[in-house]
Amino acid sequence: MKSFIPLTLLFLVAGSFAKPLPAGKPKPVSSKVFSELQLYAKYSVVAYRDQQECIKPLNNTAVARYDNKSTQAILVRDDKRKEFVLAFRGTEPTKGDGDCSIDAQICKTPLAIPGVTGSDLQVHTGFQKAWKYVSPDVILSLKKELKSKPTFSLVVTGHSLGGAIAALASLEIKTAFPKLNLRLFSYAIGAPRVGNLSFAKKLQSIVGISNIFRGVNQQDPVSFMPPLLLGYRHFPNEYWQFKEPASYQNVVMCQYGEDKDETTDKDCNNTPVIVNPLNVKQHSMLFGIKTGNSSTQYCGGGK
Ligand SMILES: *[C@@H]1O[C@H](CO)[C@@H](O)[C@H](O)[C@H]1NC(C)=O
Ligand SMILES: *[C@@H]1O[C@H](CO)[C@@H](O)[C@H](O)[C@H]1NC(C)=O
Numbered sequence: 272m273k274s275f276i277p278l279t280l281l282f283l284v285a286g287s288f289a290k291p292l293p294a295g296k297p298k299p300v301s302s303k304v305f306s307e308l309q310l311y312a313k314y315s316v317v318a319y320r321d322q323q324e325c326i327k328p329l330n331n332t333a334v335a336r337y338d339n340k341s342t343q344a345i346l347v348r349d350d351k352r353k354e355f356v357l358a359f360r361g362t363e364p365t366k367g368d369g370d371c372s373i374d375a376q377i378c379k380t381p382l383a384i385p386g387v388t389g390s391d392l393q394v395h396t397g398f399q400k401a402w403k404y405v406s407p408d409v410i411l412s413l414k415k416e417l418k419s420k421p422t423f424s425l426v427v428t429g430h431s432l433g434g435a436i437a438a439l440a441s442l443e444i445k446t447a448f449p450k451l452n453l454r455l456f457s458y459a460i461g462a463p464r465v466g467n468l469s470f471a472k473k474l475q476s477i478v479g480i481s482n483i484f485r486g487v488n489q490q491d492p493v494s495f496m497p498p499l500l501l502g503y504r505h506f507p508n509e510y511w512q513f514k515e516p517a518s519y520q521n522v523v524m525c526q527y528g529e530d531k532d533e534t535t536d537k538d539c540n541n542t543p544v545i546v547n548p549l550n551v552k553q554h555s556m557l558f559g560i561k562t563g564n565s566s567t568q569y570c571g572g573g574k
C-alpha cells in the first residue's frame with residue numbers, strides 16, 4: 272500500500288532471498304483452513320469497495336457500513352455459514368489525523384479498550400485512533416444484529432492497516448460480548464505489528480490463540496513494521512505462506528509469538544532476513560488473493 276512506503280523506506284536494505292523453514296516446529300495447514308484464509312482475504316478486498324459497487328459481498332448480505340474519518344468497515348451476514356464478517360479497509364491515512372498520523376508514525380500509547388485492563392499494554396497510537404473512529408457504531412450494530420441471530424459467530428478481518436484495526440476491534444468486541452464465538456483473520460499481508468508484547472499476550476488470552484489467524488506472505492515488508500527494536504511484537508498464530516504458488520502445502524502455522532528479540536524468536540516470517548521493502552507484490556497478494564485491489568469480483572450482485 273502506498274501509505275506504508277515512507278515507513279518502509281526507513282528500513283531500506285538491499286536484496287531479498289528465499290529463506291529456509293526456520294527452527295521450531297511450524298505445523299502443516301489443512302486445505303480447509305487454507306480455504307478459510309482465502310475466504311476472509313476476499314472479504315478484506317470487499318472492504319475497499321463502496322456501497323454502490325458492492326451490494327452483495329460474496330453473495331451475502333451487507334448489514335452495516337461504517338465510515339468515519341479515515342476508517343471504513345463493512346459488516347456482512349452469511350446465513351449459510353451462520354456468521355457475521357466484519358471487514359476493515361486498509362485505509363489511506365488522512366492528513367492531520369492528529370499527533371501521530373495513522374501509519375506513518377511509530378509512537379505507542381496505552382491501550383484504551385473498555386473492560387481490558389493490565390499493566391503496560393501499549394499499542395500504536397494511530398491504529399487505536401483508527402479503531403476509535405468507528406468503535407461505538409460497530410459495537411452498537413453488533414448488539415442489534417446478535418440479538419436477532421444469537422447463535423451466529425463473528426469473523427473480524429482486514430488487510431494491512433485493516434488487519435491492525437481488526438486486532439484491536441477483536442479485543443474490544445470479545446470483551447463486550449464474551450460468549451460470542453469470535454475469530455480474527457488479520458492479514459499481515461502487511462498487517463503491521465499492533466502493540467507491545469503485553470498487548471500481544473492480552474489479545475491471545477482474550478480472543479484465544481486458536482481463534483487467531485495472522486496471515487503473512489513470505490517476506491512482505493509491512494509485516495516487519497513497526498520494528499521489534501521499538502518494542503512492537505506480533506501475536507500468534509501466524510499462517511505463513513513461505514513460497515509461491517498459493518496452496519495449503521506452501522503454508523505453515525507458527526504458534527510462536529515474538530517473545531524475545533529479532534535473532535532468537537521462532538516466528539515463521541520473522542526469522543532474520545534482509546528484507547526488500549520494495550517487494551510490494553508480497554504485500555498485495557496472499558493465499559492467491561489479490562488484496563487492496565479495486566476489483567469488484569467479490570461483490571455478488573454489485574458491478
Ligand atoms: C455469486 O453467485 C453467482 C450466481 O450464482 C455466482 O456466479 C458467483 O460465483 C457467486 N460469487 C461468489 C463470490 O460466491
Ligand atoms: C467519528 O470519530 C470522532 C473521533 O473519534 C468521534 O468524535 C465521532 O463521534 C465519530 N463519528 C461517528 C459518526 O461515529
Ligand SMILES: *[C@@H]1O[C@H](CO)[C@@H](O)[C@H](O)[C@H]1NC(C)=O
Pocket residue numbers: 379391392393467468469470501502
Ligand atoms: C510492552 O510490553 C513489554 C512486555 O511486557 C514490556 O517489557 C514493555 O516495557 C512494554 N512497554 C513498552 C512501552 O513497550
Ligand SMILES: *[C@@H]1O[C@H](CO)[C@@H](O)[C@H](O)[C@H]1NC(C)=O
Pocket residue numbers: 561564565566
Ligand atoms: C485488480 O484486479 C483487476 C481484475 O483482476 C485487474 O484488472 C486490475 O489490474 C487489478 N488492479 C490492481 C491495482 O492490482
